[in-house]
Amino acid sequence: MAVCVSSPTRHRHDERYxxxxxxxxxxxxxxxxxxxxxxxxxxxxxxxxxxxxxLKHLPEDSSIPWHRVINAAGRVSFPIDSDKYRxxxxxxxxxxxxxxxxxxxxxxxxx
DNA sequence: GTTGTGACTACCA
DNA sequence: ATGGTAGCCACAA
Numbered sequence: 753m754a755v756c757v758s759s760p761t762r763h764r765h766d767e768r769y770x771x772x773x774x775x776x777x778x779x780x781x782x783x784x785x786x787x788x789x790x791x792x793x794x795x796x797x798x799x800x801x802x803x804x805x806x807l808k809h810l811p812e813d814s815s816i817p818w819h820r821v822i823n824a825a826g827r828v829s830f831p832i833d834s835d836k837y838r839x840x841x842x843x844x845x846x847x848x849x850x851x852x853x854x855x856x857x858x859x860x861x862x863x
Numbered sequence: 864g865t866t867g868t869g870a871c872t873a874c875c876a
Numbered sequence: 877a878t879g880g881t882a883g884c885c886a887c888a889a
Contacts, residue, residue, distance in 0.1 A: 768886095787871055802886055804870040821870075829870040836870080865889105872884080 771795055772806045779820040782847045783863040784856055786824045804829070819843040820863075826855045 775794040779785050785793075787800035796802065807818050819840045823829045830837035832854070841851060849861055 791871090796885095798872095799885060800871040801869060801884075802871095805886070807870055818870085823870080824872055840870095867889090868887085869885105872882105874881085874883100876878105876880085 768794075768796055768799075768802070769806060772803055773816060776803075776807070776816050776818070776821065779817050779863050781817070781820075782849060782861075784820045784822050784844070784849060784858070784861050785863040786858070787821060787829075788824055789862070790821060800824075820847075822856060824858075826858050828854070 771794040772790065775790050779790075787803040788798075790803045791797060791799040794803075803821070807816075807821060810816055810818055828837055828840045830840060841854075844851060844856070849856060
């Protein structure tokens with residue numbers, strides 16, 4: 753029988769990538785989720801950074817709610833002075849997610 | 864194989 | 877609360 757070899761075609765084709773995308777797509781509007789939690793839910797606990805990688809490479813036209821993903825500190829993971837940061841904050845507020853001093857309460861708004 | 868990097872985290876001062 | 881950091885895991889060069 754054949755030995756399991758690492759596939760030459762990475763992400764976008766492997767199970768992990770798809771599982772992460774599927775999980776991200778499920779985050780309800782008005783809620784947020786952390787990178788680590790997404791990884792765990794997708795079945796890849798401990799791979800929070802990979803979730804970040806997936807999000808970073810999402811196509812512009814993707815329907816994935818990337819703005820609903822924040823870090824474990826309850827903060828947006830973009831530089832405060834960046835357009836991406838402002839865009840994410842704007843979108844979250846647009847969904848009714850309260851943000852005080854740049855922080856979101858995971859206790860009540862975590863998916 | 865090694866090294867640098869990152870939309871991360873848990874832990875600790 | 878806040879800033880620093882070691883650990884972590886996957887990717888790209």
